[in-house]
Amino acid sequence: MAYKTILAVLDTPQNARPITDYGIALADRFSAHLIGVHAETLAAVPLIAPMEIPDPSAVQILQDAAQKETAEVERIFRQQSSREGLSTEWRSFMSSAGYGCHSVMDTARSVDLIVASQSDPAHADHRADLETFLFDSGRPMLLVPYTMKVPQPVKRVMIAWNGSREAARATFDSMPFLKAADSVEVFCVDPGDRNSQTSETAGAEIAATLARHGINVTLTTREAHGVTTAAAIEDRLSEGSVDLLVMGGYGHSRWWEMLFGGVTRSVLDSMTALTLLSR
Numbered sequence: 209m210a211y212k213t214i215l216a217v218l219d220t221p222q223n224a225r226p227i228t229d230y231g232i233a234l235a236d237r238f239s240a241h242l243i244g245v246h247a248e249t250l251a252a253v254p255l256i257a258p259m260e261i262p263d264p265s266a267v268q269i270l271q272d273a274a275q276k277e278t279a280e281v282e283r284i285f286r287q288q289s290s291r292e293g294l295s296t297e298w299r300s301f302m303s304s305a306g307y308g309c310h311s312v313m314d315t316a317r318s319v320d321l322i323v324a325s326q327s328d329p330a331h332a333d334h335r336a337d338l339e340t341f342l343f344d345s346g347r348p349m350l351l352v353p354y355t356m357k358v359p360q361p362v363k364r365v366m367i368a369w370n371g372s373r374e375a376a377r378a379t380f381d382s383m384p385f386l387k388a389a390d391s392v393e394v395f396c397v398d399p400g401d402r403n404s405q406t407s408e409t410a411g412a413e414i415a416a417t418l419a420r421h422g423i424n425v426t427l428t429t430r431e432a433h434g435v436t437t438a439a440a441i442e443d444r445l446s447e448g449s450v451d452l453l454v455m456g457g458y459g460h461s462r463w464w465e466m467l468f469g470g471v472t473r474s475v476l477d478s479m480t481a482l483t484l485l486s487r
Contacts, residue, residue, distance in 0.1 A: 210238045210384050215316060216285075217324035217341070218246045219307070221277060224284040226357045230350075231323050232289055233359035238384060241295040244285040245315060248274040249306030274302065308340045316345040323350045326479055343457075348381035348486045353479050362482065363390040366450040368441050369411045370396065374456025378486035379414060382454045385484065386423050393448065394418070396429040397440045442480070450481050457485040 216231035218224040228244060235242040278300050289296040303309040316322060322341055341349055362385050369375050379386075386392050396410040415427045430440060445453060 210240070211320040212238065212240050213243065213319040213321075214238075214240045215243045215245055215319040215322045215347075217307070217322060218244050218281045218285055219325075221280045221284065223325040223354065224281045225288060227323060227325050227352060228285050228288040230352050230359050232291075232294065234321070234323065234350075235294060235296075237388075240320070241297065242289060243297045243299060243315065243319065244282075244289070245299045245301070245312065246278055246281045246285075247301040247303070247307045247309065247312050248278055249303070278302075308344070313344060316341060316347055319347055321350055322347055323352065326351050326354045343487055346487070348378065348484055351479060351483045351485065353481070355480075356482070360451060360482070362388070362451045364448060364450050365389045365392045365452045365454060366441075366445060366448060367392065367394045367414075368397075368453060368455035369394045369414060370456070371410070372456050374487055376414070376456070378454050378456045378484060379418075381486045382452075382484045383421070385452055385454075386418060387421060389452075390424065392418060392423050392425045393450075394425060394427045395441070395444055396427075397437045398431060445481050453479070453481050453483045455483065455485060457487040 211234065214231055214234050216227050218227055224246075231242045231244070234240065282298055282300065285296075285298055299315060301309060301311050303311070306312075322345065324341065341347075365382070365386055367375070367379055367382075369379070394411040394415045410429055411427045415425050418425045428444075430444070435443075441453070441455075444450070
């Protein structure tokens with residue numbers, strides 16, 4: 209198994225270059241076809257004219273700004289990916305739903321891997337709805353920390369394993385990375401909290417399955433002792449100098465995550481390593 213079609217989400221000029229570079233690095237590694245995608249959301253036009261009719265000049269200004277940004281992102285993608293032997297494709301969309309529109313989703317659901325940037329709090333114009341991609345696309349998403357500007361090799365991988373459907377999906381979706389890695393760690397936090405697992409057996413079966421694939425895998429369990437699961441994962445990432453974290457997204461229902469947060473949201477906000485998420 210390998211990733212043969214990769215989608216690079218280029219939602220702003222600020223992250224277009226690093227995400228294109230990551231997409232190119234993965235396309236080179238797996239001999240894959242790379243699709244660059246940019247979607248503009250039609251902004252709500254302020255009602256500033258008499259009789260509450262939108263001012264045509266305001267509409268034109270918004271459209272011009274959107275087209276200018278799309279052109280700049282496309283220029284960056286084409287310039288970075290114009291190397292001999294690389295199979296690439298550019299797609300741009302404009303709709304009221306932005307990255308949640310049917311055309312973008314149709315594209316996303318037909319790829320092997322989505323590559324996107326973690327939201328940068330310094331840029332309020334980061335518009336790609338990563339949660340929509342994760343929840344609705346049905347495809348694995350590789351998130352790149354916004355602080356990581358240059359592609360890094362994936363040598364050490366950590367799987368955040370809790371025995372859930374989401375964790376299983378993420379693990380097998382990441383198989384191309386796992387097979388190429390120098391080492392893979394299955395990491396379980398508070399396994400006794402789940403009835404289906406005990407501290408002695410948590411993660412043992414998935415580790416054995418991965419070993420049968422020829423993967424150099426180890427198993428680690430840890431009691432959180434009052435620390436959140438997200439914090440325990442982050443601590444282990446730092447301890448092990450991990451290059452890639454693999455985890456399932458949204459162990460709770462989506463509305464619960466939106467209202468109260470959770471491991472997925474915490475990781476999205478504070479991630480320091482490449483993170484592959486599946487739902």
